[in-house]
Amino acid sequence: KEEEDSAEEPSSALSKVTDVITLPLQWLGTLTVPNLDEESVSKDLITIMPVPCTLAILFLAGKFDVRATFFGLHWALAALAISVPCSALCFLLKSKKNAFYAWLLVPFALVASILWLKTAAGVIVDSIAYTSTAFNINRVLLGATFLALGNSSADFFANTSLSALGYGVMACTGSVSGQLFNLLIGSGLNMVNSISQSTGGFV
Numbered sequence: 153k154e155e156e157d158s159a160e161e162p163s164s165a166l167s168k169v170t171d172v173i174t175l176p177l178q179w180l181g182t183l184t185v186p187n188l189d190e191e192s193v194s195k196d197l198i199t200i201m202p203v204p205c206t207l208a209i210l211f212l213a214g215k216f217d218v219r220a221t222f223f224g225l226h227w228a229l230a231a232l233a234i235s236v237p238c239s240a241l242c243f244l245l246k247s248k249k250n251a252f253y254a255w256l257l258v259p260f261a262l263v264a265s266i267l268w269l270k271t272a273a274g275v276i277v278d279s280i281a282y283t284s285t286a287f288n289i290n291r292v293l294l295g296a297t298f299l300a301l302g303n304s305s306a307d308f309f310a311n312t313s314l315s316a317l318g319y320g321v322m323a324c325t326g327s328v329s330g331q332l333f334n335l336l337i338g339s340g341l342n343m344v345n346s347i348s349q350s351t352g353g354f355v
Contacts, residue, residue, distance in 0.1 A: 184208035185264045186257040199243040199253070205260040206235035212267040235260075276302060303334075 186201040210227040214220030222230040238256060245253035280299055284291045307330055311323035 180208075181268070185268070186261045198257070199246055200239050201257060202235040202238040202242065202260050203232070205264050206231040206238075209260070209264050209267055212271055 183201075183204045184207075186198060186205060207228065210220070210222055210231045214222070214227050218227075220227045225233065238260075242253040242256055245256070276299065280291065280294045283289060284294055307327060311327050314320075314323040314326070
């Protein structure tokens with residue numbers, strides 16, 4: 153209660169500049185990843201979220217190629233053909249107070265989140281490769297420092313938050329299983345893909 157009654161500290165000039173710079177990124181995530189929490193799901197604009205979400209999915213899947221095609225259609229037309237009926241169905245279900253419309257938005261949020269993470273990871277890897285080439289630094293050293301720090305920081309904050317909430321077992325399980333998943337599934341699938349694309353195949 154003391155925290156609620158205390159006056160908020162005025163924002164510094166640096167924080168205001170940071171807010172302005174990061175505002176486009178925040179809106180980009182807000183528009184392309186439907187927020188399905190209890191407070192935001194009741195908003196009317198949630199029903200049109202499949203449109204920008206599908207546009208972002210196909211744009212990222214087409215690797216930022218504005219001339220990319222899906223199912224024989226331009227990526228923007230294909231996105232509208234998929235998302236507009238879904239938006240209409242969500243609006244109809246929401247108008248009838250049917251909570252199932254939120255489940256229709258889950259695949260859009262899931263796929264968009266995965267593609268944004270994949271794109272961000274690609275940017276990080278490209279940055280490390282550029283730094284290694286430009287400054288003649290060993291890539292193994294960069295991977296063991298900067299890449300490892302970036303890969304583990306999200307798990308660190310998530311697991312410490314879970315521990316603070318009393319979910320210590322879940323936090324420990326997430327710490328171990330996340331690394332095992334990357335090692336076995338991620339590395340394994342990449343190795344299988346590399347072997348299958350080689351000249352000799354699996355022979």
